Amino acid sequence: MPIIETKNLKKVYSEGDTKTFALQNTSFSVEDGEFVAVMGPSGSGKSTLLHILGFLDEQTSGKYLFEGKSFSDHSEEEIAHIRNAEMGFIFQSFNLLPRINVLENTKLPLIYSNVPESKWDNMAREAIESVGLTHRIDHEPSQLSGGEKQRAAIARALINKPKIIFADEPTGNLDSKSGKMIMEIIEKLNEDEGHTIILITHETYTAEHAQRIIRLHDGEIISDKKVRHRHSARKEEFKK
């Protein structure tokens, strides 16, 4: 069973009489452990698609099954639990809470989980270590560089060891060096830890780190291909 399966997915925003088709007849599936990039220019519907896949929004029509079940099969609490335990989100603008340090930011998903509080500290430290941010553990977001903020956000996304990680333009606000480092971490999550990754980007270069690229245009899939010549941030000469 694929982890993600969509069929004729459609999302329509209506404002007054005008209707905007953010997604139309989108059908594809993603297997467990895949690394898929969703590409397209702005306004192509890629963020809308990510929101639907992340159970943050509901499609207007069509079908979306996450692990065989759709949004409407779940109660509000179950949806929250799925977002908490099985999905991880990485945002372009990091979305770290100001005035609390990296450790506390990383712990945030745990307070909504069933994990006992005694384990929170160790789990958070482990996640922070895996993104190489242990030396910044007591720093507040305002004291971090862009790349460090995104690493903190990745630590937060993977603390609950989710099956799937949704990354929405994770390098969009970063310089190329930090961007590379973020991509290296994301690759590692996919290859070493076996997380399924859905990466949203508008840059071909970034997209080519993935195994497969789905291109969107005006809400429709115009191509869905395996990447022949993958880039790998991990194999390039790269110093921390």
Add this chain to the structure above:
Amino acid sequence: MNIRYSFKTAISSLKTNKVRSFLTILGIVIGVTATILIMSIGEGAEGLILNQIGGMGADIVVIRPGKEPSGPSDMADTLFADSLKPRDVEALKRKNNVPDLVDITPIVIVSGSASYKRETYRPTIFGSDAEFMGKMMNLHPEEGAFFDEDDIKSIANVALIGSKVREELFGEENPIGKNIKIKDKSFRITSYLPAHGQTTFFNPDEMILLPYTTARLRLAGINHYHEIVTRASSPEAVDRMIQDIKMTLREQHKLSPTDKDDFFVVSQQGLVDQVKTITSALTIFLSSVVAISLIVGGIGVMNIMLVSVTERTREIGLRKSLGATKKDILLQFLFESMSLTATGGVISIILGALLSYATAFILTNFANLDWQFSFPVSAVAMGLGVATSVGLIFGIYPARQAAEKSPIEALRYE
């Protein structure tokens, strides 16, 4: 989300906006402090008044002429009412009319000044039975003896004076056997009292006591009494005695069953009940004023919480994307508003205690009142309870607004 963590989150978010948090709870603090102060002062005042009434004696019943006063204008009527006649006193004295009555004296109040040689003084002049008055108020002459039944019967021009009267008129001179003048009539001093101090109803030090017959006939020139004071055989007999007194006097005054009493009785229990009615009415009135201030304070809290929810829209979106349920978000903001107002409650309890103590201190030391500082436990419970409920009630709407936000719109919010 567990309670301890919710609490921690709430406190840390309130701390980031210290000044705003403080200003927000100021309204609550003022309201709750005022309530605590009112409760404490109310209790203190009631204690003070009840203490003084207690000094009257549980077995004493005072009969006054006129209708029972229900307002200040009725009080004036009482002063001019003349329904208590000398023959009423004789009727009440008869054992078969009022079997529980053991002591009785009419009271005549005379206004005027007293003079001796060139000294003049304006005392409180009473006519009554000196022995009963002495017994009731625990007065003993420093020199001489109380005038007796014979003096009353013979309408003797004799007087008993208080220490202040003696000091003002005689100085160091011994007043016994001397004559003072009241309204151009001479009265011989037969005894005087040592210094006593203020009591609830009057100050014995400033008193001149005459036989009630003398005061009524020679000074006031009236055919009625201003008051009749009676004593029952025991405090338990008071209620029965009051019934007998009422029956006797109604009969004496030939009142038909439909007529209202043209007199009324005052007993310690009656006064206690009255004081309690008055203080509880005052407390209710003041509490309703305070309730309004709490509503105003609560609206302030609601306003700030709404601002806070809007400011933190992205945070709400993020928390939802990380797995927060609507309930989690609702509780987070409710906890925040309740922590805010509960903090106000704690501050109010401390402030309220300090202010009540200061009030008690000032009243005891500068107003010479026997004021007991009392800080009821109920005030502490009330302070915390009311403050927290205000946070709950006025926090629900903003918290619901937060909980209902759609995660993607919240995440997109700039």
